[in-house]
Amino acid sequence: MLGQGGFECVFHRFDEDGDGKISANDLRRCLAVVGAEEGAQEEVEAIVKALDMDGDGMLDVEEFVGLMKEERAEEMREAFEKYLMDGSECITPRSLKRMLSRLGESRTVGECQHMISQFDLNRDGVICYNEFLVMMQ
Known part of the structure; x- marks a missing residue:
């Protein structure tokens, strides 16, 4: 199971310019790597907008890890059910x-x-x- 440190590694892998932020396009690729269903561009943009606490249109590492934990929790609930x-x-x-x-x-x-x-x-x-x-x- 991918933990917080693993999620941070995924984040940094997709933060190609090293600025500590990833875009909606980068997020789509990240979600595919960790096994989440690939969402439509509009859905991913809505996710970024909802989680983007500083309003820059990008996710920083904390925002990204929060999303990954939420995705993992949903997967675990579905498996349990x-x-x-x-x-x-x-x-x-x-x-x-x-x-x-x-x-x-x-x-x-x-x-x-x-x-x-x-x-x-x-x-x-x-x-x-x-x-x-x-x-x-």
């Missing part, structure tokens, strides 16, 4: 078994319970979103 079923807000042994089966891995409910127990910090038998985040690091 793929494991949920039956209106549950947590990953249960049964929902884990189902998702693993979809991924081509056959596991018993007991094996899934054991897998969950490795990251079940509050020992309630399920993985909540915060535990999922710990597990994915």
Whole structure:
């Protein structure tokens, strides 16, 4: 997983002139490198405008890292939700078994319970979103 330092490295790679700023065009290329969907020019310009705190039409490193963290948080939430079923807000042994089966891995409910127990910090038998985040690091 790309952390803040990794995001800063990506930022500096695309800050070709070294002025500490990247443009909307540069941002489109950055987002593609870190795996985000490539947005239309208008969308990227809107993102820059929304995050540009000093009004210069460009993103500095802090603004960029904030965007990348937001993108990563959205990806993590979407990944977590793929494991949920039956209106549950947590990953249960049964929902884990189902998702693993979809991924081509056959596991018993007991094996899934054991897998969950490795990251079940509050020992309630399920993985909540915060535990999922710990597990994915």
